[in-house]
Amino acid sequence: MTQTRTSTTAQEWISHDPDPDTAAELSACSEDELDERFARSLTFGTAGLRGPLRGGPNGMNLAVVLRASWAVAKVLKDRGLEGRDIIVGRDARHGSDEFALATAEVFAAQGFPTTLMFTAVPTPVVAFAVRHGGAVAGIMITASHNPPNYNGYKVYFEGGFPIVGPSDREIEQAMAEAPHADEIPRHSVTPSGVDQVQRYVDRASHVRHTHGSVRIALTPLHGVGGEFALDAFVRAGFSDVHVVEEQFAPDPDFPTVEFPNPEEPGATDAVLKLAADVEADVAIALDPDADRCAIGVPTPDGWRMLSGDETGWLLGDYLLSQIEAGPVKDVTVVANSIVSSRMLAAITAEHGARHVETLTGFKWLARADLDLPGCTLVYAYEEAIGHCVDPAGVRDKDGISAAVLFCDMLAALQRRGHTVLDALDDLARRHGVHATQQVSRRVDDFDEAAAVMSRLRDTPPDRLAGFEVTATDLQHNSGDSRTDALILTGGDDEKWVRVVTRPSGTEPKVKSYIEVRCGVDGDLSAAREQAYALRDQVASVVEQL
Incomplete structure (x- = not known):
């Protein structure tokens, strides 16, 4: 290999890569491949760092995770927040266990009391734990619904809000200045966090406004949400739940779907078939980290999935209908993003509440009421099947609490002799x-x-x-x-x-x-x-x- 600037940088990276597998992988790369691997580093997008599992600064690997964790710790320490609690969680993807452990060990070595979740958890568990556990930050190792060869690194700061600028740029700058990955100190951590998990599930089960049960068909798409969703459903009074057995246990290879994303064609075929077979009232598909929720309903022509917008209209209208007209509703806020439907704004106006439109991503939606003194966010959604139905509990999208609330709404509709399709028709006539x-x-x-x-x-x-x-x-x-x-x-x-x-x-x-x-x-x-x-x-x- 000729000593180009890229190859010199790559050789330095390889010599300090703490993972011998990615070091060997990089050593075997051609010069063109190294140019691509080192052309840029991963940056914080709408949902944190995210990339393919491979060596180098623009992939997800142990070296990048160590440098990112050191960088987040530096930013927190520069703000005088050293010694505050940190929460670290992970999903069940390839590499997640190792990345979460390394993350927790770096924070511990930097003087932060660190909770490493004892098991793979849904992303909203970490958001909840940060918000309600007094933590200064939380890290979730997940690539959500990306293909099997991806992983990611999502950061929450105090209050359980996903980070926005300038925090993301500060972390990126600190990553560029970080020590070599094998020189970053690490300190052992004992997994814990059972209490936070139980508190989250209990909170998700209490988003109900009415009574009654419905029959549910559920798939977590080989992700981590299955057991958590079942627990929340049962606590909420929904015990008639049928699951897609071959998709229920976490599996990082997602063997039964081409893409582990409920929005992709074919991804929900199994849960729709199950729903038809058991004569369910609703089909629910969670994405692999259970922060998103897709809904299927029966129609005269067979089962179909609702769009994220349709679910957003229904949940927004339902939540606003629970609030009496008057001073409280006047300062009630609902929000959706610029890429989502305009109908929610019309629904909100009809109810006399306040509508906010934000940029794409829940890092913005979660903050929809922060510039409105005296106002309170009660619901936010994005068309990509993300719903925040309990902002006081989780300031991010949460597929499990959204699923519980949808079933609650469905029970209320059935008690009046109405269906989901009836409710959508009613909204269309009004708006x-x-x-x-x-x-x-x-x-x-x-x-x-x-x-x-x-x-x-x-x-x-x-x-x-x-x-x-x-x-x-x-x-x-x-x-x-x-x-x-x-x-x-x-x-x-x-x-x-x-x-x-x-x-x-x-x-x-x-x-x-x-x-x-x-x-x-x-x-x-x-x-x-x-x-x-x-x-x-x-x-x-x-x-x-």
């Missing part, structure tokens, strides 16, 4: 048909995603499906409202189209979020047919952008 769809374009890498966004900014379309549209570039905004997204909008109060395009923060994709709204003038079926046809027209154009 118009909102037809949504996501179009994702996979690209080779993040550079190609940036190139696609640049081309769209240079030559945005001026019409979509007959609508004259205008482009709003959120990169021109300032402060916390600035982000890499382009919004196309057109239409009037009765009929309009909206498309938000942005690069994924965790995968090499460019995503477009389409929404069409058509008012309902008596004939709901006709309005829905028109909205779906317009949505499909817009999607066909967006796919070619």
